[in-house]
Amino acid sequence: MHIPGVFHLTEAHVFVVMTTQGRSSGQAFVEFPSPGDADHAMQLDRQMFGNRYVELFLSSAEEARRATSGSFF
Template identity: 90%
Template sequence: MHIPGVFHLTEAHVFVVMTTQGRSSGQAFVEFPSPGDADHAMQLDRQMFGNRYVELFLSSPEEMQRATGGGYY
């Protein structure tokens, strides 16, 4: 995945939150190599990413673990 102006990520960096029915909830967590990279990515908040509008929020590994049930997809 390429985020314009940031860097390349692999699927291993993206964690999709799933519903109890096994479908995507529309939310995902992205692990960035550094806090500075995450801050830089925040410039894309409330922008179009391809054909999708995205809202971005900074979070912690603990929040990601809670949202994904400890299992990453």
């Protein structure tokens, strides 16, 4: 996955939150290589990413773990 002006990510860095029915909830967590890269990615907040509008929020590894526990691919 390439985020314009940021860097390349692998699927191992993207954690999609799933519903109890096994479908994507529309939320995902992305693990960035550094805090600076995460800050740089925040420039895409409230922008169009392809044909999708995205809202971004900084979160901790613990928040991501709780939200995706048993529900990511």
